[in-house]
Amino acid sequence: MPEVTMTVNGQQVSREVEGRTLLVQFLREHLNLTGTHVGCDTSQCGACVVHVDGKSVKACTMLAVQAEGGDVTTIEGLASGGELHPMQAAFHEHHGLQCGFCTPGMVMSAVDLLQKNANPSEQEIRDWLEGNICRCTGYHNIVNAIQHAASGGGAS
Amino acid sequence: MPDGSVGQAVKRREDHRFLTGKGRYVDDIHRTGELAAVFVRSPHAHAKVSAINADAARKSPGVVAVLTGADMAEDNYGSIPCGWTVTDRHGEPHKAPPHFPMVRDKVRYVGDHVAVVLAETAAQAKDGAELVEVDYEELDANVEPAKAMQAPLLHEEAPDNLCYDWVLGDEAEADAAFANAHHVTKLDLVNNRLIPNAMEPRAAIAEWDSGTDSYTLWSTSQNPHVLRLILSAFITGIPETKLRIIAPDVGGGFGSKIYCYAEETVCLWATKRIGRPVRWTADRNEAFLADAHGRDHVTHVEMAMDAEGHFLGLKVDTTANMGAYLSNFASCIPTYLYATLLAGQYRTPVVYCNVRAVFTNTAPVDAYRGAGRPEATYLLERTVEIAAREMGLDPAELRRRNFIQPDQFPYQTPVALTYDIGDYEASLNEATQMIDYAGFGRRKEEAKLRGKLRGIGFSSYIEACGIAPSAVVGSLGAGVGLWESAQVRFNATGTVSVLTGSHAHGQGHETTFSQVVADTLGVPIESIEIVHGDTGQIPMAMGTYGSRSLAVGGSAIMRACGKIIEKGKKIAAHLLEASVEDIEFKDGNFTVTGTDKSLSMGEVAFTAYVPHNYPADLEPGLDETAFYDPLNFTYPAGTHICEVEIDPETGVTEIVDWVAVDDFGKVINPLIVEGQVHGGIAQGVGQAMLEHGIYDTESGQLVTGSYMDYCMPRADDLPSFRVGMTETACTHNPLGVKGCGEAGAIAAPPALINAITDALGVKHMEMPATPEKVWRLAQSAAAAE
Numbered sequence: 001m002p003e004v005t006m007t008v009n010g011q012q013v014s015r016e017v018e019g020r021t022l023l024v025q026f027l028r029e030h031l032n033l034t035g036t037h038v039g040c041d042t043s044q045c046g047a048c049v050v051h052v053d054g055k056s057v058k059a060c061t062m063l064a065v066q067a068e069g070g071d072v073t074t075i076e077g078l079a080s081g082g083e084l085h086p087m088q089a090a091f092h093e094h095h096g097l098q099c100g101f102c103t104p105g106m107v108m109s110a111v112d113l114l115q116k117n118a119n120p121s122e123q124e125i126r127d128w129l130e131g132n133i134c135r136c137t138g139y140h141n142i143v144n145a146i147q148h149a150a151s152g153g154g155a156s
Numbered sequence: 157m158p159d160g161s162v163g164q165a166v167k168r169r170e171d172h173r174f175l176t177g178k179g180r181y182v183d184d185i186h187r188t189g190e191l192a193a194v195f196v197r198s199p200h201a202h203a204k205v206s207a208i209n210a211d212a213a214r215k216s217p218g219v220v221a222v223l224t225g226a227d228m229a230e231d232n233y234g235s236i237p238c239g240w241t242v243t244d245r246h247g248e249p250h251k252a253p254p255h256f257p258m259v260r261d262k263v264r265y266v267g268d269h270v271a272v273v274l275a276e277t278a279a280q281a282k283d284g285a286e287l288v289e290v291d292y293e294e295l296d297a298n299v300e301p302a303k304a305m306q307a308p309l310l311h312e313e314a315p316d317n318l319c320y321d322w323v324l325g326d327e328a329e330a331d332a333a334f335a336n337a338h339h340v341t342k343l344d345l346v347n348n349r350l351i352p353n354a355m356e357p358r359a360a361i362a363e364w365d366s367g368t369d370s371y372t373l374w375s376t377s378q379n380p381h382v383l384r385l386i387l388s389a390f391i392t393g394i395p396e397t398k399l400r401i402i403a404p405d406v407g408g409g410f411g412s413k414i415y416c417y418a419e420e421t422v423c424l425w426a427t428k429r430i431g432r433p434v435r436w437t438a439d440r441n442e443a444f445l446a447d448a449h450g451r452d453h454v455t456h457v458e459m460a461m462d463a464e465g466h467f468l469g470l471k472v473d474t475t476a477n478m479g480a481y482l483s484n485f486a487s488c489i490p491t492y493l494y495a496t497l498l499a500g501q502y503r504t505p506v507v508y509c510n511v512r513a514v515f516t517n518t519a520p521v522d523a524y525r526g527a528g529r530p531e532a533t534y535l536l537e538r539t540v541e542i543a544a545r546e547m548g549l550d551p552a553e554l555r556r557r558n559f560i561q562p563d564q565f566p567y568q569t570p571v572a573l574t575y576d577i578g579d580y581e582a583s584l585n586e587a588t589q590m591i592d593y594a595g596f597g598r599r600k601e602e603a604k605l606r607g608k609l610r611g612i613g614f615s616s617y618i619e620a621c622g623i624a625p626s627a628v629v630g631s632l633g634a635g636v637g638l639w640e641s642a643q644v645r646f647n648a649t650g651t652v653s654v655l656t657g658s659h660a661h662g663q664g665h666e667t668t669f670s671q672v673v674a675d676t677l678g679v680p681i682e683s684i685e686i687v688h689g690d691t692g693q694i695p696m697a698m699g700t701y702g703s704r705s706l707a708v709g710g711s712a713i714m715r716a717c718g719k720i721i722e723k724g725k726k727i728a729a730h731l732l733e734a735s736v737e738d739i740e741f742k743d744g745n746f747t748v749t750g751t752d753k754s755l756s757m758g759e760v761a762f763t764a765y766v767p768h769n770y771p772a773d774l775e776p777g778l779d780e781t782a783f784y785d786p787l788n789f790t791y792p793a794g795t796h797i798c799e800v801e802i803d804p805e806t807g808v809t810e811i812v813d814w815v816a817v818d819d820f821g822k823v824i825n826p827l828i829v830e831g832q833v834h835g836g837i838a839q840g841v842g843q844a845m846l847e848h849g850i851y852d853t854e855s856g857q858l859v860t861g862s863y864m865d866y867c868m869p870r871a872d873d874l875p876s877f878r879v880g881m882t883e884t885a886c887t888h889n890p891l892g893v894k895g896c897g898e899a900g901a902i903a904a905p906p907a908l909i910n911a912i913t914d915a916l917g918v919k920h921m922e923m924p925a926t927p928e929k930v931w932r933l934a935q936s937a938a939a940a941e
Contacts, residue, residue, distance in 0.1 A: 035177015079176055095828065101356040129870070135355050136408055141831060143871065
């Protein structure tokens with residue numbers, strides 16, 4: 001079995017994996033980072049979104065070996081020093097989550113949106129979230145949370 | 157008002173773990189020595205299973221066992237029961253054919269359970285499952301409810317594939333009402349099959365302890381105690397004392413996680429048979445195939461009116477698809493949660509409803525968000541809208557003319573229910589003001605200048621929630637009571653553990669219930685923990701469905717808090733050297749009436765556990781359990797209005813405005829309630845515009861079996877919603893609450909189809925209103941002009 005080495009949430013990790021192991025399986029089953037979720041089998045739902053080298057990626061769409069040498073951030077690595085990331089704080093403040101299952105992917109995706117577009121319109125947010133499915137919230141409060149995070153009001 | 161009081165938009169206490177990746181769902185849990193289970197599922201809609209050859213699979217790397225229905229029969233595992241027996245029009249019980257967790261003779265839908273492969277890893281189990289050879293003798297299949305009674309037989313026990321032929325109301329009375337009608341509105345409609353799609357796929361881990369011959373089952377359940385009851389009493393024979401069920405964080409349910417399913421039953425059986433923990437997590441593909449689906453009705457409706465538009469009578473004829481087997485509560489959905497709601501918000505004096513429930517070669521159908529009530533509301537609110545158009549009446553005015561009036565409560569409907577309270581016109585008026593109904597004509601004209609067709613649609617819905625008074629449902633065939641339990645346990649230092657039978661899977665109980673307890677007992681919200689989802693900790697309970705958590709579960713908590721206060725008064729009276737009758741409890745303090753002699757709840761709790769100075773005739777401890785059985789259903793109601801704009805060149809419908817005005821009774825946490833409304837509307841919009849579970853009528857294959865094919869509502873499909881509230885407090889529970897979880901999904905579909913048909917100038921179109929269908933209608937309308 002191939003060995004894969006990458007940085008996950010700032011720590012270097014190496015594991016032997018089957019070639020067919022997906023990045024999301026590597027995170028969940030080999031590293032026990034269960035915050036990244038699997039909600040479908042067609043790369044549609046976005047519950048598994050993490051950042052690889054700073055960009056949002058569906059971790060079910062990438063083999064673990066493809067992340068060799070990469071820098072991976074998961075939902076567990078987003079808060080720092082006990083402080084929620086402004087996007088996490090905005091989701092809390094504006095009730096942008098209910099069951100919590102889509103939430104990690106939703107937050108990681110939203111963080112990447114603001115990296116690319118610091119001040120998105122409501123329509124731009126809705127278009128960006130096309131790859132993240134939520135069944136609970138109707139997206140209303142997710143969009144609201146991202147708008148507030150963009151305007152710096154997330155941790156109010 | 158202190159922080160966290162009832163009525164405040166308290167931010168959710170449960171958020172932190174979900175936002176930091178520390179939620180703990182079933183698939184996040186691992187047990188030492190566990191095996192992965194993968195099911196071999198039927199690729200055919202209907203076939204005899206003549207042989208299963210697992211030799212090659214058993215030799216596959218990592219495979220430990222391959223088990224079948226025959227093996228399960230050896231161990232005397234039973235059939236999955238239906239928990240509600242509907243009595244048909246001839247006084248006979250419905251037909252409930254066996255529903256074995258793995259098939260014993262033939263498969264009856266694509267995805268049916270043929271065998272299970274257990275292996276060291278999930279990947280190895282999948283590899284093994286590929287090698288299981290099954291000989292099928294294919295049989296003709298039928299997936300359409302309207303054709304079921306003439307279709308090949310699924311079960312010997314159910315002639316004509318008929319589960320029941322059931323009626324509510326008096327047909328002769330209805331005919332008499334129609335004989336006097338000035339106008340009759342008639343409509344044929346389909347309530348499209350939906351696939352629930354909670355974002356967390358179902359999962360189970362079963363572990364047998366050989367030392368005590370006991371089991372633990374982690375399950376994605378909305379009601380772990382009900383699951384234990386079903387498994388223990390009907391399927392496995394394992395005593396409840398030897399079976400602990402834990403439903404940890406659960407990622408959405410919407411009804412689909414109420415039921416006892418084949419997969420968790422097989423895991424529970426296999427763990428002892430193999431002697432190792434067994435885990436299973438559904439792929440999304442399996443969720444599409446084998447989660448209980450929703451809706452799937454074919455209906456003809458007629459409404460009779462006098463010359464002023466007063467409703468004289470309603471006749472409804474429905475064929476309801478049960479799927480291939482009866483799921484746990486399937487039978488009551490198109491009967492007691494459907495026909496009983498056909499009065500709606502109106503004074504219709506006579507209602508007659510005939511429902512035939514039929515078996516087809518499709519996944520079982522059971523409760524999905526709203527469950528029967530969306531089907532009733534859809535046909536009623538579509539019919540009312542069409543009646544208004546046919547009679548040249550304003551749709552708001554026609555509704556007003558027929559509303560049950562505030563001074564008529566309690567109101568006995570002709571379909572068994574007694575509404576306790578409501579003010580339907582208040583909600584309608586608020587909604588018409590919010591959307592500026594008077595300005596609609598101007599907006600329509602302005603849209604026309606831009607080449608868009610603008611339409612407006614109303615939906616004035618009612619639902620029966622707070623499910624349910626046990627005596628009532630018992631008399632109608634329910635096999636269980638539908639009360640709820642709560643235990644409120646003070647700890648010695650004044651913190652409070654609240655154990656509730658209501659399971660949360662997105663509803664925010666940890667926040668709302670804490671607000672209720674904080675207010676009632678005068679304890680800071682931070683000192684309260686809400687414990688749910690574990691039969692090993694919580695008294696016997698009935699779980700979460702039918703918008704019942706606060707109305708029934710919350711009322712049980714209130715009752716337990718009442719017992720705490722009563723006992724606290726006795727302790728305080730002793731310590732303050734007063735009589736119990738003179739002790740008042742307010743804002744967390746026990747005070748001797750008319751004095752400044754007072755003790756805090758914390759001091760009383762401490763004394764209860766360190767009873768050095770304590771009443772001689774009183775037990776130590778401050779820990780009370782209560783059960784609450786509701787006296788009636790609750791009746792949330794309201795009006796939603798939406799406006800759409802259609803591009804006739806593309807058929808694309810844009811929802812340009814949505815107002816929802818709901819009366820949920822008292823609101824504990826408006827932030828959470830509004831979130832429930834948003835989510836409900838989104839699922840209703842999904843039904844009306846996007847979602848449709850489709851089986852191929854020839855092959856019986858589920859053609860909408862993935863997110864590539866089944867159109868889930870996404871962020872760019874939906875608008876923001878404007879939510880308003882009116883309030884009439886529920887008269888029969890201590891919180892005055894009614895329930896809010898299902899309202900949006902009930903209200904939304906008719907509002908949208910009313911708006912779209914208004915824009916297009918057509919009588920009716922079937923859901924979902926896809927761009928293709930809308931475009932065709934827009935083109936024919938244009939050609940006709």
